[in-house]
Every structure is written in structure tokens, then in C-alpha cells.
Amino acid sequence: MRFRYHQLIPNFYLQENPNHPNTIISDALLDELNDFIAYLDFAGVSYSKLNDEFKKEWEIDWDNVIILKYFMSEDILKMEPSREKCKLEDAEFQEVGKKTFEVADFLRKNGFSADLVNPLDDRISLRAIAMQSNDAVITRNNMCMFKEGLNLGLFMIHTSIENLPFKQENDMQWVKDYCSTCGVCIDRCPENAFDDDEKVLRKVCTAHREGCSICINYCPFYKRGYDKVKKRYLRMKK
Numbered sequence: 001m002r003f004r005y006h007q008l009i010p011n012f013y014l015q016e017n018p019n020h021p022n023t024i025i026s027d028a029l030l031d032e033l034n035d036f037i038a039y040l041d042f043a044g045v046s047y048s049k050l051n052d053e054f055k056k057e058w059e060i061d062w063d064n065v066i067i068l069k070y071f072m073s074e075d076i077l078k079m080e081p082s083r084e085k086c087k088l089e090d091a092e093f094q095e096v097g098k099k100t101f102e103v104a105d106f107l108r109k110n111g112f113s114a115d116l117v118n119p120l121d122d123r124i125s126l127r128a129i130a131m132q133s134n135d136a137v138i139t140r141n142n143m144c145m146f147k148e149g150l151n152l153g154l155f156m157i158h159t160s161i162e163n164l165p166f167k168q169e170n171d172m173q174w175v176k177d178y179c180s181t182c183g184v185c186i187d188r189c190p191e192n193a194f195d196d197d198e199k200v201l202r203k204v205c206t207a208h209r210e211g212c213s214i215c216i217n218y219c220p221f222y223k224r225g226y227d228k229v230k231k232r233y234l235r236m237k238k
Contacts (some may be wrong), residue, residue, distance in 0.1 A: 003102075004066045006089075006090050006093050006119075006120060007090055007094070009094055009097035009098070009115045010121060011091075011101075011106075012102075013101055013104065013105060014096050014101075014102035014105050014111075014162065015104075015109050015220070016106040016108065017108055017113045017114070017115070018111050018112070018113065020179070021111060021112050021113035021130070021160040021163045022111040022160065022161075023112075023114050023160050023161065023163075024109075024161070024162065024163050025110075025112070025161045025164070025214075027161060027166070029062075029064070029110060030164075030165075031101075033106065033107070036103065036106055037068065037104075037188055039105060040099045040102060040103065041070075041099075042068050042069060042070055042099070043069045043070050043071045043148045043149070043152060044069045044146065044147075044148045045067065045068055045069065046065060046066075046067040046069070046133045046135040046167075047064070047065065047067065047133060047135075047164040047165060047166050047167075048064075048065040048067060048130070048132040048133040048134065048156075048166070048192065049063060049064060049065075049164070049166040050062070050065065050129065050132050051132070051153050052061050054128070054132060056148070057204060058123070058128070059123070060124065061160070062066070062158040063158075064155065064158060064159050064160070064161055064162060064164055065117065065129055065132075065156050065158050065159070066157045066158075066161075066164070067129070067130060067131075067135075067154060067155075068096075068100055068103060068135060068154070068155045068157070069146060069150065069152045069153070069154060069157065070096045070140075070152065070153050070155070071146055071148075071149065071151055071152075071153075072089070072092065072151045072152065072153050072213075073088070073092055074151070076088050076089055076092065077151055077213045077216060077217060078117055078213075080165055080218060081206060081210040081211050081212045082210070082211070085210075085211040088212065089211055092153075093153065096153065096155060097116075097119075097155060098146065100116055100155040100157065101116065103157060103199060104116060104157050107157070107159055107161075110162050112159055112161055113159060113160040113228075114157050114158075114159045114160075115157065115159075116155065116157055117156040117158055118230070119154070119155060119156070126144075126154050126156060127144045129155060129156060130144050130146075131144075133166075133167060133169040134169055134170040134172075135167055135169070135170070135172075136145075136229060137171065137173065137175045137176065138173045138176075138219065139185075139202065140173060140179035140182065140183070140185055140186070140188075140198070141185035141215040141216070141219060142200035142202075142205075145172075145175065145213075145214065145221060145226075147197055147226045148226075149221070149222065149225070149226065150219055150221045150222045151213075151216055151222055153203065154156070174230070174233060177220075177233075178229065181236075182220065183198070184218050184219060184220065185215035185218065185219055186198060187213060188213055188214055188218045188232035189205075189214065190197050190212070190214060191204050191205060191212070193205040193206075194205070211226075215235065220232075
């Protein structure tokens with residue numbers, strides 16, 4: 001498993017997938033969907049349209065993905081790595097996962113197919129799917145960041161809806177340049193989990209087995225937020 005301290009989420013579907021699913025969602029129903037997602041306290045939603053090359057690479061046959069983002073608890077993030085921290089992170093993961101089934105049931109009830117992408121399946125990269133959305137970047141500490149924040153967990157639903165508001169261009173590419181001038185995550189890493197090229201050594205990093213989140217806690221994008229860091233970056237470039 002990718003997340004070694006997470007447990008499988010039970011099946012909470014209450015609706016069956018339709019036999020002949022719809023493929024087009026109206027603006028009104030999309031607004032209703034987004035309102036429902038916000039009501040469930042998700043931090044935001046993005047959409048990925050997977051290209052043919054990507055689907056072939058990952059051996060999947062679906063195209064359209066709804067990305068549900070949730071804020072990981074700040075209190076938990078600030079804890080030292082421990083078994084208790086891992087248990088709390090998994091409890092949060094399970095709670096949000098259950099809400100994701102509610103979003104899938106909403107879509108099924110309205111005539112669309114909707115299935116959760118298993119977040120614990122190593123055969124599928126959630127980060128790679130996130131990057132297909134043109135709504136995220138990979139930071140220097142190897143985190144997948146959206147504008148909502150760095151401290152985000154992800155759940156995904158693949159659906160029959162073909163006309164979701166997919167982004168065509170990624171306007172966050174400047175983050176890579178900013179990260180190259182920073183290096184706080186490298187300096188603060190207690191495990192020295194970066195190689196000579198300043199890439200994260202996943203076998204050394206303890207984030208996915210002990211819950212370490214020190215690099216998140218010290219990252220400017222977490223401490224100050226995306227918009228403030230972007231303003232600082234633009235001033236630097238003048």
C-alpha cells in the first residue's frame with residue numbers, strides 16, 4: 001500500500017450505477033454538485049480529463065475524474081511522528097472517504113456513473129491524475145499542491161460526465177521556479193531525505209509510514225498561503 005498506515009475504506013454506496021449513464025451535466029446541476037461538495041466540507045474540487053497516452057500508461061479505460069480535496073488537520077500535522085499520529089490521520093482519512101461515497105451517490109442518483117478511485121491502489125497514481133487536471137504542481141518536497149493549499153488530502157471519482165470544466169493550461173508552473181530558490185524543506189528535513197540533486201528519497205522519507213510532516217509545516221506555501229507567496233515571487237522577479 002502507498003499509505004501504509006491507512007486502512008481500506010468500507011463500501012458505503014447507497015445507489016447503483018445506472019445501466020445507461022448520462023454523459024452531459026447541465027450548468028444548474030453542476031452548480032448543485034459543487035454546492036453539495038462544499039456542504040460536505042471539502043476544501044475544493046478540480047477536474048481531470050485523462051488523455052489517451054496517460055490511460056494507456058496506467059492501463060485504465062476511464063477518462064473523466066472529479067478530484068475532491070480536503071484540508072488535513074493542522075493539529076495533527078503539528079504532531080511529532082508517532083503511531084498515535086498515524087491513527088489520527090487514518091481516522092480523518094476514513095471520515096472524508098465516507099463523504100466521497102455521498103458525492104458518488106449524488107451523481108449516480110442523477111443518472112451518471114460514478115466510482116471511487118481506490119486511493120490505496122499502487123497501480124494508479126493519484127498525483128499523476130492530479131497533474132492531468134492542470135490545477136496542481138509538485139513542490140520541491142514532493143507534495144502535490146493546489147491553490148487551496150499544501151496540506152491537502154485527495155479523493156477521486158471517475159465518472160461518465162464528459163463536459164466537466166476541465167482546465168486547458170496550468171497557471172501554477174511558476175511554483176517550481178520559486179521552490180528552486182527556497183530550500184526550507186531540505187534544510188528542515190530530520191531524515192536528510194533528499195539526494196544530491198535535491199530530489200526526495202522516498203525510501204528515506206518517513207511521511208508515508210510514520211506520518212512525518214515537518215517539510216509541510218515549514219513550507220512557505222503552508223505558512224503564508226499560495227496568494228501571499230505568489231505576490232512575493234512576483235516582487236522578486238521585478
